[in-house]
Amino acid sequence: MPFSGYDKIAKFYDSVIGRSDDEIEFVRKRIHKYHPYAESVLEIGCGTGTNLLTLSKKYDVTGIDISREMLKIARKKIIRGNFHVHDIRNFDLKKKFDVILCLYDTINHLTLFNDWKKVFKSANDHLNKSGLFMFDINSLYKLLCVAEISPLVHKFSSNYLIMDVKKISDSTFNWNLKVFEKKRGNNFCLYESNIKESSFEVNKIKNELSKFFFLQKAEEETGKRIRADSERIYFICKKIHV
Numbered sequence: 001m002p003f004s005g006y007d008k009i010a011k012f013y014d015s016v017i018g019r020s021d022d023e024i025e026f027v028r029k030r031i032h033k034y035h036p037y038a039e040s041v042l043e044i045g046c047g048t049g050t051n052l053l054t055l056s057k058k059y060d061v062t063g064i065d066i067s068r069e070m071l072k073i074a075r076k077k078i079i080r081g082n083f084h085v086h087d088i089r090n091f092d093l094k095k096k097f098d099v100i101l102c103l104y105d106t107i108n109h110l111t112l113f114n115d116w117k118k119v120f121k122s123a124n125d126h127l128n129k130s131g132l133f134m135f136d137i138n139s140l141y142k143l144l145c146v147a148e149i150s151p152l153v154h155k156f157s158s159n160y161l162i163m164d165v166k167k168i169s170d171s172t173f174n175w176n177l178k179v180f181e182k183k184r185g186n187n188f189c190l191y192e193s194n195i196k197e198s199s200f201e202v203n204k205i206k207n208e209l210s211k212f213f214f215l216q217k218a219e220e221e222t223g224k225r226i227r228a229d230s231e232r233i234y235f236i237c238k239k240i241h242v
Helices: 010-017 021-034 050-055 068-077 113-125 140-149 202-209
Strands: 040-044 060-065 082-085 097-102 127-138 152-156 159-167 172-182 188-198 213-219 232-239
Touching: 010 068, 010 152, 010 159, 010 172, 021 050, 021 127, 021 232, 040 050, 040 113, 050 060, 050 068, 060 068, 068 082, 097 113, 113 127, 113 202, 140 159, 140 172, 202 213, 202 232
Parallel strands: 040 060, 040 097, 060 082, 097 127
Antiparallel strands: 127 232, 152 159, 159 172, 172 188, 213 232
């Protein structure tokens, strides 16, 4: 199992990222709209389980992630959830679901578009008839914007996060994350991780999705139509009946 860049900073993840009530409400409404009779949800790249915690009030939830440390936190949050250490590109759970989610730009962490194709196929293979696949991406526009204003400093509790994003190819960016954890006195402990993200043109993504899914909608979190300067894009897809 390959190393996850999030293992080193797993215990800080929820404090830094926080809880996005607006995003999970957006997701919850889209599930209700496009698959109102759904009973089961799989989140691939579920991290610490924040999204599934909310969804577990209504659905049977399962999560997979490559980071064992993140899953340790998820299991404590959701006692009745099912969690597995898997690579999102080629997982095989021997089970199908009504809804599959891939949120918080998880798919951007795959730097090769061939790996995005594998995710689409694996999601399709694990969906029930009329199943819903929903994922979001950081657009190339957003990654470029973040790189231009880096480094960014974020204080949480008595700790600090320094995030420095640099472009390393036409489609790939390196996120250097340094967490300084406050110890006794004026001492800090450093946790550092490098995480890569890539993004691709929307039409290229749509063309590949069409092999497995009917694209219900591609939109911003606000529900607005995507534009050249859209930063986060949601793809809402229905499994094609064969």
